[in-house]
Amino acid sequence: DAGVIQSPRHEVTEMGQEVTLRCKPISGHDYLFWYRQTMMRGLELLIYFNNNVPIDDSGMPEDRFSAKMPNASFSTLKIQPSEPRDSAVYFCASSRGRRDQPQHFGDGTRLSIL
Amino acid sequence: GENVEQHPSTLSVQEGDSAVIKCTYSDSASNYFPWYKQELGKRPQLIIDIRSNVGEKKDQRIAVTLNKTAKHFSLHITETQPEDSAVYFCAVGGGGADGLTFGKGTHLIIQP
Numbered sequence: 474d475a476g477v478i479q480s481p482r483h484e485v486t487e488m489g490q491e492v493t494l495r496c497k498p499i500s501g502h503d504y505l506f507w508y509r510q511t512m513m514r515g516l517e518l519l520i521y522f523n524n525n526v527p528i529d530d531s532g533m534p535e536d537r538f539s540a541k542m543p544n545a546s547f548s549t550l551k552i553q554p555s556e557p558r559d560s561a562v563y564f565c566a567s568s569r570g571r572r573d574q575p576q577h578f579g580d581g582t583r584l585s586i587l
Numbered sequence: 588g589e590n591v592e593q594h595p596s597t598l599s600v601q602e603g604d605s606a607v608i609k610c611t612y613s614d615s616a617s618n619y620f621p622w623y624k625q626e627l628g629k630r631p632q633l634i635i636d637i638r639s640n641v642g643e644k645k646d647q648r649i650a651v652t653l654n655k656t657a658k659h660f661s662l663h664i665t666e667t668q669p670e671d672s673a674v675y676f677c678a679v680g681g682g683g684a685d686g687l688t689f690g691k692g693t694h695l696i697i698q699p
Contacts, residue, residue: 506686516631516676516689529685564630573619573638573681578630 475499477579479565485585491553494582496565497546506576507540507550508564516564522548555586589614591679593690601698606667608675608693611659614682620653620660621687623676631676635662639681664695672697 478497486492498505506521520530525542533540537556542548552559562583566576590613600606610620621636637644637651637660644651648667653660664671674694678687 504686515691518686521686572685575621575633575636576687578623578632580630 477565477567477577479563479579479582481582482580483583483585485587486555487587488556489554490586491551492555492559492584492586494550494563494565494584496548496550496579498548498565498567499577500546502567502569502577503545504568504570504574504576505542505548506566506568507548508566508578510562510564510581519550557586560584560586589617589679589682589684589688591677591688591690593677593693595693596691597694597696599696599698600667602667602669604667606664606671606695608662608677608695609659610661610677610679610690611657612679612688613658614679614684615655615658617679617682619680619687620651621678621680622649622651622662623678623689625674625676625692627673634675667695667697669697669699671695 480495503524507519509517519532520540522542540550562581564578564581566578568574568576593610618639622634623631624634625631635646635649635651637653648665650663674692676692677690680687
């Protein structure tokens with residue numbers, strides 16, 4: 474099993490630019506979660522999908538953030554326009570089931586906005 | 588929603604000693620309690636989990652205990668080794684909230 478695959482691993486860009494993060498969940502997993510991790514706030518759930526449908530996006534910090542899941546094997550998290558305070562590590566995780574199943578994390582995208 | 592408190596935030600122990608990390612939760616309907624280990628620059632990885640129908644689970648040097656009445660659970664690491672140095676997160680699932688709710692993490696430092 475290849476695990477959850479995220480790209481890019483690192484992204485450095487200037488503020489105001491559009492940033493797109495990508496995630497491929499584990500095959501057969503029907504839930505996909507996007508997290509943001511910072512020293513100050515820890516692991517924050519941004520949004521999650523079930524069978525490609527967004528279920529809860531209450532963790533998305535602002536309208537500058539958007540996420541899509543066009544099919545069962547691909548999801549994107551987009552920030553437009555980006556700001557320095559968006560700098561963080563963004564993780565994608567997937568699970569088979571919603572509430573009482575382990576989540577498997579990707580290697581994350583380390584995002585730096587200059 | 589679910590509230591998860593994790594203590595301590597930093598724990599330093601001598602190599603070979605035991606380490607204990609504790610978490611409390613608020614939703615009595617929660618029934619799934621995983622622990623994740625995150626090494627510096629790496630992803631969180633599941634190391635052990637327990638469900639509410641058991642009180643203790645062990646896997647080599649790590650164990651988790653659960654007290655559903657008091658709504659707390661703990662991670663125990665025995666005979667600690669340098670490679671145990673990492674940030675450990677507890678999480679809670681299966682209650683009213685979807686997904687997992689994570690604690691803030693414990694930075695475990697193993698002193699040689």
